[in-house]
Amino acid sequence: MSEMIPTDSKSNVAEYTVSEVSGALKRTVEDAFGHVRVRGEISGYRGPHSSGHAYFALKDDRAKLEAVVWKMTMSRLKFRPEEGMEVIATGKLTTYPGSSKYQIVIDNLEPAGAGALMALLEERKKRLAGEGLFDQDRKKRLPFMPLTIGVITSPTGAVIRDILHRIADRFPLHVLVWPVRVQGETAAAEVTNAVEGFNALPAGGAIPRPDIVIVARGGGSLEDLWGFNDEALARAVAASTIPIISAVGHETDWTLVDMVADVRAPTPTGAAEFAVPVKAELESTLAGLSARLKACMRRSLDRRRETLKATARMLPSPDQLLALPRRRFDEATSRLGRGLEVGTERKRAQLGALRLQPQLLSRRIADARKLVDRDLARAQAALRGRVGEQRRNFARLSGRLRHEPIERRQRLLRESLALLARRHGQAMALKLERLRNRVDQTERLLATLSHQGILERGFALVSDLDGNLVTRAAELSSGTALTLRFADGTAGAVATSGEARPRPRTSAKAPKPGGQGTLF
Template sequence: MSDFLPESKTNAAEYTVSEISGALKRTVEDAFGNVRVRGEISGYRGPHSSGHAYFSLKDDRARIEAVVWKGTMGRLKFRPEEGMEVIATGKLTTYPGSSKYQIVIDNLEPAGAGALMALLEERKRKLAAEGLFDAERKRRLPFMPMVIGVITSPTGAVIRDIIHRIKDRFPLHVLLWPVRVQGDTSGAEVAAAVAGFNALAADGAIMRPDLLIVARGGGSLEDLWGFNDEALARAVSASSIPVISAVGHETDWTLVDLVADVRAPTPTGAAEIAVPVKADLEATLANLGARLKGCMSRNFDRKRQALRAAARALPSPDQLLALPRRHFDEATSRLSRALIVSTERKRARLSAIRLSPATLDRRLAETRRTTDRDIARAYAALRAMLRERRTRLDRTAQRIGPEPLVRRQKLAGDGLAALQRRMDQVTKIRLERLRGRLTQAERLMLTLSHQSILERGFALVTNEEGVLVKRAAEVATDAALSLTFADGTVGVVAGEGATRPKPQPKPAPKAKVPGTQGSLF
């Protein structure tokens, strides 16, 4: 195999990576053994768990990594802060593990606020003066949202942490709007995402979120600078959907955190704020249901006891109905007696009424006389009215000339003609009514006449004196009788073999019970 490898034709010595890294480390440490560097602190997160502090020093064109060892941190006169411009004294060295150079700081002196921090403070004062940070503008988050919109990078661990936390607490629908969370365009993309979620229709194909989460992991001031964009802060403030800001860690603050309705320390904390714990809700509902059931049971028991106490104080149904029942029984007995008395009275009155052709003829004659009298009185009244009108007309004609007289005579003649027509109509209607009543009386007479009874096969029995025979006991043996039929009269003689009913004694009238009520009719 060595036959195929080309032979090296250079005299340069070969170095290993460790040798090169070591040589560079010694060169840098020898050349920059003691330096003073002015720059702005960036990416400071406080001391590490080991006690060391790692951050960067930067200006507007470059940055350098910095480290403060644990022993040096205890000797510093002040604590470093993010964005503070400082003068660091130390030495430069390299870290062979990542081929980076850094400054190991022995002493720090404050030099004033950095340029980015000054710009951030200026924006913060401007937005605060406009009232974008006021608590009155903050909206309440929905207690149980149905859809949550998340604005973050689709490839980072933030979205996975949020989805995992929501799934553990209360599974629901999550919409992701992918954006860049670092770089020059990150602020504009996040602002467009907030506006895009707000532009969704409530009943559209894509469900409109009930809550928005703007999230990003931790980073330096430069990494989070996109979330200090003024346009993004105004978009979050103008959002009609409540917004939770979860940018960076708990120590990181951006303009979005100040404008948002709620700030979460971490993206996981944002998920915990956004949704309640389903198991806790179920337990609370179960507890409230049990309390409600117990309350209803106790209330029913109290009502039942109150009802029983009231029932004991009330009289029994028999006591309440005793007097009305007695009144009803008395009224029933009086009603039955009153019906009997009323029936007897009606029967007596009906028996006393005797209808005969002579009675009907008399009533018809009285009706004719009344009708003739009314007609005569109507004609007399008409003649009297005509005489009065004529007299008034003559008096009026004497007071006026010939032409008005003629005109008034014409009007009077028209009025008289109208009155004559009305009189004729009234007379005709009156005669028609009387004629109808006469016809009805004639029909009633024919109906009640004995002739109609004879037509049905009955016979009228009279004795020799023409007296009507009503009972067989009134007929003597060999008595001459007349049988009147519908078409004639036949004389007969009563024989000895005729059977006669035995006379029955008349029932004695019932004595009226003292104190009883009379007829109700």
């Protein structure tokens, strides 16, 4: 006790300050309860304060005890405290002079037996199962040949070495490791962030997005694996778009992560075996399939080759196929020369029979003019008849339509007659123009075909005394009298050399005008 404060009071009772009383009580409580184990239910837990300390209370059915867990102790706890959990707290009692309260400063916190944790676990399991997070139809299939595998585990344990070694033995590929704590207060939050972080990676980004994620941890007690029973972590795994393999603990250990994951592996090594196939086995399988494919192709080619040979034996040879066309071609070739000669002679005889004379063309032009004059006379007669008929119709209609204005009917008839006259005039003009064009074309053809134009260019027609044209010098003999026709008249001449030969005659009958010969 501190020294008493003198007082002028007549009482002999000692007086103390509030601080003295609070300090005395604090020392008394700490000396009497320096190390205690308290069993109770957590109440008022809201998680760590911003300073890292946690404040809550332990209670039973009759009393309540304030509790505090300092920041350094929180990081060493094996599991995270939760509201309503029954725990056993180890620490010392002390007082808090600022509020005249006593509290327990907890050094260690553990569940009050496995039954409490199991009860809490069963309650979470029922709630998540009711939401359908454990259903098989929502679980995703693992890709057969992943390119990148993400692993969420501790970077310092044996688990990551086993996984990497197993993947390297089976099928070496790219592995991304997201280091996390797998035990303690922050384990669940770190694993949750890792799962969400892998899902947030963009496809084709600088960091490749994993095709499979493995959540792994070694074995341990229920308290050691309690972080993987976190509800937030279970929901993050269920919401993952990347297939997740859970490998938490040994084969007999079960957590909520195992139930919501797409595939549960009994061990971390088993997870690596689920994730990748054996490269040697794939190569062996491919080699076997390749050998079978080559054998099948050889057998198929052999069968097709035999079928082709059998079909080829049934087909005729090229000589047999071309024998008949070749014979026809040879026969046509042999007839071609003779047919050409015969056709030429026929065309020559047909041309010789044609006599293009100016008198003939002039007669045709005169006939065409007569036809034009006849059509013109007929058109004029038809016009006069049509006009007379219209006049008679007009007179008849005038008698019938006495009540109509005569002037209007006369005007309409005059307009009709004028229209007919214009149409007749146009028709006659068109007809005459067409006939005139035909006459002009005939005159141009006459000028083109007439020999008079050729004579104007200095040529002459040679004929004998009988009027037959002489076209070859071989047809003349010395002393033969000839007649030379020039553009402006005729003159006589005598051949001074040459030998008279008979005019060649063809035995082939000239084809009819307009007919066509054949080469065969």
